[in-house]
Amino acid sequence: MHKSPATLALEKRRDQLTPHLVQLSKHAWLSVAEDVSNVGMIVGKDGIVLIDTGMIPDCAHRTLEKFREIAPADSLPIKAIIYTHGHGDHTGGSPVFCAEGDRPEIWARDNFGSEAAPFERAGLMPLFKARGAMQGGFQLPLEKRICNGIAPIRYPRAGGAVFSGKTGAVMPDHFFNGDSTSLIIAGVELWLFATPGETDDALSVWFPAEKVLFCGDDLYRSFPNVYPVRGTGNRDIPAWCSSLKLMTELEPDVLAPGHTDPFLGREAVHEVLSNYREALEYVYRKTIEGMNAGKTPDQLAEEVRLPEHLARLDCLTEFYGNVSWTVRNIFGSLVGWFDGNPLHLATSFTPREEARRILAMAGGEGALRRKARTALEQGDAPWAARLADHLLTLAPDKKEYLLLKAEALDALAESMFTATGRNYTLTTAQNLRKRAQNL
């Protein structure tokens, strides 16, 4: 089958996501793509400090083995682990590292886990776990996953989501509040900076002696993930931009992200930090301008695009974050669900009513089904899926329509760059097929 540009781009990205160890500076290393997240190591006088732990115990064992070839366990025990934020893909490997010797200090911000907290309080974790597993592609066979955009394919043992950093992780026991704090661990001076971005609880680790900055998930080689499809509250873009500015002002020689390869050399680091900030500021500004001009999220999602000089960059390609989802989340976070179209205030006009009328306009059920089939054959997968939705609204258990929608979603997924959206779409197709089989 002919491969789409999106598939080819994700395959190229997959090939960059093979496990490897990068020496960042004289005493700092980064284990890249062994696990879902990267794991950093700083070697001190009488011990080592780890930045994040990855998610999966088997991967954590392999990472630790690699680190121990450089820093032997008997003379250099793990003195501390620092969590850059409270996502499970950065914390779930901690039991492996904590089991090696004496329990290390575990550092985090005092609002650690703040993103998941409202959903835990609301009792919404079943929904987030289900959607998290769909965006992660955990139920998909290997050949359908390619890669996760910023991470290699891994299957968590329980098949669960990685949303909450508290699941299966050793909890932090050292916290800092305020903007920053300095520490001496294993004879190494480190600074922790509060850098809210992808999450409010994010921190960056600054190793000033060698000018290495570990920035967690505030930056990696993809357009930033302002809206994950599993769902999230607000991700504060102005605060995120301030964090990127702070990172720039430190003038790092090396930038070690929570996923994907590090950036080496002061110029390269400066450039990526500037471009990232410009992209976020641009999308935010354009969305706000459009909102004030009375535009709806649908209109803005279509209109707001990165300028060409940013869109063509590898580190801003929509492998993981997505510009139009960002636009919708800015709108929704600031204004709520009402898009400004008064038709959506009326509750009498239902999807069933619309489907009935579309069906009549098309010339009946058979005619609409044929139009959907033709759209699919002509490569117009979104339209085929839309028409299949109308058919399913009126006949939710009709096997033929379930299979038609599944086929349309598979074709649609083929054109999607953003791995999480692609996984979600393919998983939905798989679920529709399962439902059809069980009828």
Ligand SMILES: [Zn+2]
């Ligand atoms: Zn992450």
